[in-house]
Amino acid sequence: MTLPFLTAEGMWKSFGGAQALKGVSIDLRAGEVHGLVGANGAGKSTLIRILAGLVRPDKGEIHVDGKLAAIDTPHQATGFGMNFIHQDLALVPSMTVLQNIMLGTAKKSRFGLVDWPTIAREVAPIAARVGIRASLDTKVRELSTAESWLVSISRALVHKAQLIVMDEPTASLSVGESERLFDIIADLAASGVAVLYVSHRLDEILRLCDRVSVFRDGASIDCLDRARLSRRALVEAIVGHRETTEAPIVRRRPEGAPLLTIAGLARRPKVNGVSFSLHRGEVLGIGGLVGAGRSELVRLIYGADRVDSGSMTLDGKPFAPRNSTEAYRAGIGLVPEERRAEGLLLQKSIAFNLSLANLRSLTLSSVLPIMSGRKRNELSRDTVRELAIKTGSIHTPVGRLSGGNQQKVVIGRWLRRQPRILILDEPTRGVDIGARAEIHRLIRKLAVDGMAVLVISSEPDELPDLCDRVLVMADGKIVSELAGEGISRASIVAASYADQAA
Amino acid sequence: MTDLVLTNRRLSPATKRTLSLFARYATIIGLALMLLAFSALSPKAFPTLGNFTNVINQASLAMIIAGGLTLAVIVGELDLSIGFAASLHGVLVTGLIVRHGLPIPAAIVLILLAGALIGLVNGLIVTKIRVNSVIATLGVGTILTGLSFAYSAGVPIVAGVPEAFLQISLGRWLFGIPNNIVIMVGVLGGLWLLVEKSAIGQEIQAVGGNPAAARLAGINVDRIKILGFVLSGICAALTGILLASRLGSGTTSAADSYLLTAFAAVFLGSATLRDGEFHIIGTFVGALIIAFGFNGLNIFGAPTFSQYVFQGAILIVAVGLSSLGRQMAEN
Numbered sequence: 046m047t048l049p050f051l052t053a054e055g056m057w058k059s060f061g062g063a064q065a066l067k068g069v070s071i072d073l074r075a076g077e078v079h080g081l082v083g084a085n086g087a088g089k090s091t092l093i094r095i096l097a098g099l100v101r102p103d104k105g106e107i108h109v110d111g112k113l114a115a116i117d118t119p120h121q122a123t124g125f126g127m128n129f130i131h132q133d134l135a136l137v138p139s140m141t142v143l144q145n146i147m148l149g150t151a152k153k154s155r156f157g158l159v160d161w162p163t164i165a166r167e168v169a170p171i172a173a174r175v176g177i178r179a180s181l182d183t184k185v186r187e188l189s190t191a192e193s194w195l196v197s198i199s200r201a202l203v204h205k206a207q208l209i210v211m212d213e214p215t216a217s218l219s220v221g222e223s224e225r226l227f228d229i230i231a232d233l234a235a236s237g238v239a240v241l242y243v244s245h246r247l248d249e250i251l252r253l254c255d256r257v258s259v260f261r262d263g264a265s266i267d268c269l270d271r272a273r274l275s276r277r278a279l280v281e282a283i284v285g286h287r288e289t290t291e292a293p294i295v296r297r298r299p300e301g302a303p304l305l306t307i308a309g310l311a312r313r314p315k316v317n318g319v320s321f322s323l324h325r326g327e328v329l330g331i332g333g334l335v336g337a338g339r340s341e342l343v344r345l346i347y348g349a350d351r352v353d354s355g356s357m358t359l360d361g362k363p364f365a366p367r368n369s370t371e372a373y374r375a376g377i378g379l380v381p382e383e384r385r386a387e388g389l390l391l392q393k394s395i396a397f398n399l400s401l402a403n404l405r406s407l408t409l410s411s412v413l414p415i416m417s418g419r420k421r422n423e424l425s426r427d428t429v430r431e432l433a434i435k436t437g438s439i440h441t442p443v444g445r446l447s448g449g450n451q452q453k454v455v456i457g458r459w460l461r462r463q464p465r466i467l468i469l470d471e472p473t474r475g476v477d478i479g480a481r482a483e484i485h486r487l488i489r490k491l492a493v494d495g496m497a498v499l500v501i502s503s504e505p506d507e508l509p510d511l512c513d514r515v516l517v518m519a520d521g522k523i524v525s526e527l528a529g530e531g532i533s534r535a536s537i538v539a540a541s542y543a544d545q546a547a
Numbered sequence: 548m549t550d551l552v553l554t555n556r557r558l559s560p561a562t563k564r565t566l567s568l569f570a571r572y573a574t575i576i577g578l579a580l581m582l583l584a585f586s587a588l589s590p591k592a593f594p595t596l597g598n599f600t601n602v603i604n605q606a607s608l609a610m611i612i613a614g615g616l617t618l619a620v621i622v623g624e625l626d627l628s629i630g631f632a633a634s635l636h637g638v639l640v641t642g643l644i645v646r647h648g649l650p651i652p653a654a655i656v657l658i659l660l661a662g663a664l665i666g667l668v669n670g671l672i673v674t675k676i677r678v679n680s681v682i683a684t685l686g687v688g689t690i691l692t693g694l695s696f697a698y699s700a701g702v703p704i705v706a707g708v709p710e711a712f713l714q715i716s717l718g719r720w721l722f723g724i725p726n727n728i729v730i731m732v733g734v735l736g737g738l739w740l741l742v743e744k745s746a747i748g749q750e751i752q753a754v755g756g757n758p759a760a761a762r763l764a765g766i767n768v769d770r771i772k773i774l775g776f777v778l779s780g781i782c783a784a785l786t787g788i789l790l791a792s793r794l795g796s797g798t799t800s801a802a803d804s805y806l807l808t809a810f811a812a813v814f815l816g817s818a819t820l821r822d823g824e825f826h827i828i829g830t831f832v833g834a835l836i837i838a839f840g841f842n843g844l845n846i847f848g849a850p851t852f853s854q855y856v857f858q859g860a861i862l863i864v865a866v867g868l869s870s871l872g873r874q875m876a877e878n
Contacts, residue, residue, distance in 0.1 A: 347763075368767075369762050369765070370765055370767045386757075386759060387757075387759040387760055387763055388760050389757065390752075390756040390757045392824070393752070393756060400749060401749065401760075401761070401766070404750065408745075414745050414746040414747065415740070415745050415746075416745060416749060458764065
């Protein structure tokens with residue numbers, strides 16, 4: 046066996062209080078397609094970010110071509126022959142295919158000017174090899190997502206990348222486009238490039254990969270080679286023999302008139318006619334694959350985007366929020382998916398963040414709108430205690446807390462205000478198991494106390510632990526409604542993929 | 548995967564803490580060192596109550612306009628129209644009094660309203676038409692200069708300015724404190740109360756810190772941004788009025804240079820006591836540093852060119868410190 050192109054050994058990394066990696070190792074050989082799987086939060090992204098020079102490990106060694114490698118910046122990562130293709134592609138839409146392929150590469154020049162015709166002649170065979178059909182002069186803006194992927198791959202080839210890391214490449218590709226990508230990956234491996242293929246889609250992993258590393262909770266669980274590779278082996282390694290740490294919930298049936306009804310709601314192309322109702326006291330889950338249109342649906346309910354067609358009623362009255370302030374006034378609270386970007390002011394204290402949705406109730410009096418430090422501290426201490434937010438002080442900047450505690454702050458903001466409907470988008474993403482169970486208990490309690498709760502989650506494990514009913518979305522439509530005994534990880538996954546098989 | 552934070556600087560936590568502490572107090576230490584140095588070099592002229600009162604009196608106008616600008620930058624926008632606006636307001640307020648015979652209080656109220664209106668226009672252009680605030684306020688400011696020329700043909704309005712109007716800026720209050728200082732303390736105090744202590748102040752800080760989070764928490768982001776511009780506009784108007792009163796004339800372009808001073812004060816201030824966060828007290832300290840710097844240059848008879856060099860250098864240093872502070876906070 047040849048020397049691996051890259052080995053990473055004993056990698057440790059913590060963010061704030063959360064231990065993201067607990068000594069994972071991986072080795073990647075030239076010419077192999079190496080799969081990397083694991084549940085959300087298993088540590089895949091963190092490892093990739095370390096390899097890409099975006100994050101520095103606390104401990105651990107990386108060897109490239111047998112030599113110790115310090116990867117401090119993305120530029121150095123490129124220098125080691127690594128190339129990363131992320132879900133949100135790093136392309137410049139307003140530039141041409143050729144310009145994007147050559148981005149960051151030294152260009153041939155004549156008389157000090159870039160010699161585009163010569164470059165185009167050299168790049169053309171590479172573009173043809175990966176299957177770019179559009180002309181090199183086309184603006185990337187005009188390409189489909191699939192073709193954008195091909196542009197990124199071409200760039201990797203032009204860089205003479207020896208390792209290409211692909212993160213969920215098929216998430217936004219059609220079946221036919223995925224097929225073409227698989228052919229290209231096989232071709233890359235045959236030419237001696239190492240491919241690290243990160244995906245939740247086990248069918249693809251089984252089909253493409255020579256070896257598969259499995260991470261769980263920040264640790265390397267196994268590295269399966271062809272001989273041992275099977276769906277069952279992968280699932281067992283990913284899930285582990287995890288006895289459901291969370292007590293099973295008593296699923297309740299919705300009662301009375303619905304609080305929120307949605308009829309034929311659409312904003313094409315992501316939301317294509319969605320209808321359902323939400324009742325007081327229930328936790329309604331919406332599952333499905335990434336890109337199924339769930340977050341876009343939530344934006345419509347929260348007034349962040351306008352609807353093309355369809356209607357909503359809230360408490361029997363027509364409800365058409367023109368902006369999020371109107372939705373907020375109508376009694377809807379949102380815990381967004383990107384909690385750091387959209388939910389929190391990271392430099393500000395816990396108390397500041399908690400008080401944001403409650404400012405009117407924290408003033409000295411209703412006439413004098415001066416903040417009462419006492420009221421604010423009281424609210425903050427109560428919330429911190431009630432949600433068991435782990436912190437030394439309510440004046441600690443939120444950015445220093447672990448992911449789970451940050452999420453509790455975002456949720457805690459809505460406790461005092463008591464919205465009629467609380468929408469949570471990926472409530473436990475990047476949260477450790479203990480905090481996850483606490484957040485789940487809290488969400489259940491809010492519903493039992495009478496709130497209507499809508500939970501969006503990509504983790505098939507999450508909704509069964511949490512919901513009274515589950516809707517599954519695919520391609521902007523609801524493809525399945527599950528209730529009672531029908532809610533399980535398997536049924537949600539099956540429904541999510543049902544549409545794809547067709 | 549979207550929050551790819553670059554963490555390239557390899558600093559130990561202890562080093563970071565020391566650096567951060569130093570950064571927070573650097574401006575204040577700088578001010579103290581400057582005062583000590585000037586006092587040592589010119590013990591007779593510099594460290595006197597008279598000179599200090601004079602410096603702060605002079606700086607009051609810059610502090611007021613910078614206080615307003617602070618509101619605009621806290622909500623995450625820039626307001627480049629303030630200097631031009633203040634010049635126009637100076638011309639208009641003297642014009643209203645001299646040419647149109649308006650009573651002084653009425654003229655002042657009208658001009659303050661005009662300042663609010665200009666802020667409103669700035670705010671609407673930025674939030675509703677979504678023009679970048681640098682471009683929007685630069686455009687508006689240039690138009691205002693044009694209006695000023697249209698009104699006065701570029702000729703200063705000097706004749707017939709009543710003594711009572713001059714007394715606004717020249718007069719003194721209790722214990723002989725100049726009116727300008729009293730007004731400045733009132734304005735900055737009010738703004739400080741608004742930003743730090745009021746409910747709206749929380750919304751103002753939230754909008755500047757993370758507009759997406761603020762919007763999802765039910766805050767009307769556009770309205771808060773407009774409020775920032777309006778307050779900035781009112782403060783510019785007040786500075787224009789006080790300058791006209793001090794100069795005894797309404798002169799086109801008289802207040803234009805306050806723009807740079809205000810920006811330098813605001814950015815120096817953001818590096819003061821906090822990690823690159825804009826705040827009123829910081830702006831006050833920033834304006835003090837600039838004022839004493841100029842005062843020192845004057846006392847030592849530094850040539851004119853050096854004043855420009857000082858002004859430009861302090862602007863760059865200010866923004867640099869502010870940006871460093873923010874990097875500290877993020878690491």
